[in-house]
Amino acid sequence: MADQDDAGRAGAEFLWGLRERPVKQPRLALTVDRIATAAIEMADAEGIEGVSMQRVAASLDVTKMALYRHLTNKAELVAVMIEMAVGDPPDLSAIEGGWRPRIEHWAELMRGTWRRHPWLPTATVGDRAIGPRxxxxxxxxxxxxxxTPLLGAEKIDAVFVLSGHIRNSQVAALSGTQPWTSDRRTRGDIGELMRRNHNQFPHILAALDDARNAPADNSWAFGLEQILRGLASLIDERATTKPLRRAK
Amino acid sequence: MADQDDAGRAGAEFLWGLRERPVKQPRLALTVDRIATAAIEMADAEGIEGVSMQRVAASLDVTKMALYRHLTNKAELVAVMIEMAVGDPPDLSAIEGGWRPRIEHWAELMRGTWRRHPWLPTATVGDRAIGPRxxxxxxxxxxxxxxTPLLGAEKIDAVFVLSGHIRNSQVAALSGTQPWTSDRRTRGDIGELMRRNHNQFPHILAALDDARNAPADNSWAFGLEQILRGLASLIDERATTKPLRRAK
DNA sequence: ATCCAAAGTATCCGGCGGACACAAGATAGC
DNA sequence: GCTATCTTGTGTCCGCCGGATACTTTGGAT
Structure with missing residues (x-):
């Protein structure tokens, strides 16, 4: 950063043991990748709202305006973060057993990725650029x-509803939304408030009561199961000439 | 606003035609309701990110700090906005025909509400207070x-996956997410980019091609249908002693 | 008429995204 | 080897954000 005006002084300080190594450690170049990596690390740890240009720059020991040499604005940083965080999509072609194991595998992988980066649901709302990954x-x-006998539009819609369930499970996990399905602390708070007005929420309280001994948070698996059941039913219906008794 | 120290002066100014009407137009009192209503109007028109304390205050002809006499902070404003925007929940008890027409009715009402306030998905992520409505x-x-023979936890999870689908349809509608399902403009852009790298996205392009003559945006109805099919299948399975051939 | 609590205002703060002008270091042409 | 240019990072400034604090105004109750 400063290595010219104190060139002479630097030598003296080094000789007299005031400094152990020459100042000029290489200082790796700033790149979009390094910036985005630092930003992702910050977002993973503190949430996306904690990520500001200033703080990212500081974590790289650089001024905030230096980032703008590599990114045109913050939206672009976020877009790059997303693209980097989602990672390379999986190749499902090796998975045997038809569409269901394949899409289940895909869903678990995607859910894993989104869980590793809990800020993804927040960052992926609104109009924005979408990358190839x-x-x-x-x-x-x-x-x-x-x-499968699904039409093109139906396949797309099927992927849409599945992605939505993944996103939504993650939204719920990091928030007070649908709190009774997520963590005990929030559940306690809201539960208390509901119990105080118990006559307004009889069904919720009854359901919670009934659920007391159920597995802690099954909403992800339950929703996935129902969506896949629905798709299976549609696919079967399409596949057989004489349609199955249609689900009421 | 000022009517004591310039009481005499005011009369003179009025008599001499310097002021057309007495200053003291009633100026309706500031209330949480008026504030939230103004903020909702702004959010509906310009999105939640356009809502700032300053702008809301200005639209009520008041300084921003006046709002803090009625709300402790912005999060509280947003919470009140949400609670007001979602409105009173419906009474489904009059609907005949079992769980399916009831939940379909509910889903359409909820979807309507969320469409009227497109900022709801954005405002309802993250840890936050949830109101009784x-x-x-x-x-x-x-x-x-x-x-229905569903367990309490299952009912809750069913509502969760349905709410999620509503939220997610709205997220998609206002954004570039899954753009091929929403608006033509974005689809054109992304479609162009995909076509340029057509060898990377054969399935998407094939599906879009296949979908060219399909109804414009069916993803809401399709997803809802599959979820309900899945639930129907589960309910039937529970209801009958000899289980149906289980969906593969 | 006076006092007082409630409602609204003025001013200030740190942090945000970003525009713009400038400095220093690498690099290329001669 | 010297100089001009181009790249990369810096310093300063702006308007807007949410919010703390101290103030003035105002409408009633006494």
Whole structure:
């Protein structure tokens, strides 16, 4: 940072043991990748709202305006973060057993990724640029339905509802939304308030009571199961000439 | 606003035609309701990110700090906005025909509300306070499953996946997420980019091609249908002693 | 008429995204 | 080897944000 005006002084200080190593440690170059990596690390740890240009820059020992040499604005940083965080989409072609194991595998992988980066649901709302890897996940999911009798639009809609369930499970996990399905602390608070007005919420309280001994948080698996059941029913209906008794 | 120290002067100015009407137009009192109503109007028109304390205050002809006499902070304003925007939950008890028409009715009402206030998905992420009317919508949905053999936890999870689909449809509608399902403009842009790398996205392009003559945006109805099919299948399975051939 | 609590205002703060002008270091041409 | 240019990072400034604090105004109750 300063190595010219104190060139002479630096030598003296070094000789007299005032400094152990020459100042000029290489200082790796600033790149979009390094910036985004630092920002992702910050977002993973503190949430996306804690990520500001200033703080990212500081974590890289650089002024905030230096970032603008590599990114045109903050939206672009977020877009790059997303693209980097979602990672490369999986190849499902090796998975045997038809569409269901394939899409289940895909869903678990995607859920894992989103859980590793809990800020993704927040960052992916609103109008924004979408990168090729993100699209690649959709491509990957569509491939799971190869060989099914679903129409193109139906495959897309199926992937949509599945992605939505993943996003939504993550939204619920990091928030007070649907708190009774997530953590005990919040559940206690809201539960208390509901119990105080118990006559207003009889069904919720009855359901919670009934659920007391159920597995802690099954909403992810339950929702996934129902969506896949629905798809299975549609696919079967399409596949057989004489349709199954249609689900009422 | 000022009517004591310039009482005499005011009369003179009025007599001499310097002021057309007495200053003291009633100036309706500031209330939480008026504030939230103004903020909702702004959010509906410009999105939640356009809502700032300053702008809300200005639209009420008041300084921003006046709002803090009625609300402790912005999060509270947003919470009140949400509670007001979602409105009173519906009473489904009059709907005949079992759980399915009831929950379908509920879903359409909820979707309508969320469409009228497109900022709701954005405002309802993250840890936050939840009000009684919002909970009331869950209560209402749960009542739709009265008489079904679902367990309490399952009813809650069913409502969760349905709410999620509503939220997610709205997220998609206002954004570039899953753009091929929403508006033509974005679809054109992304479509162009995908076509340029057509070998990377064969399934998407094939599906879009196949979907060219399909109804414009069916993702809401399709997802809802699959979820309900899944639930129907589970309910039937529970209801009959000899289980149906289980969906593969 | 006076006092007082409630409601609204004025001013200030740190942090935000970002525009713009500038400085220093690398690099290329001669 | 010297100089001009181009790249990369810096310093300063702006308007807007949410919010703390101290103030003035105002409408009633006494």
């Amino acid at each position: 993100e699209i690649g996940w959709t491509e990957s999911a569509l491939s799971a339905f190869d060989g | 919002e909970i009331g919508w869950t209560e209402s949905a749960l009542s739709a499953f009265d008489g």
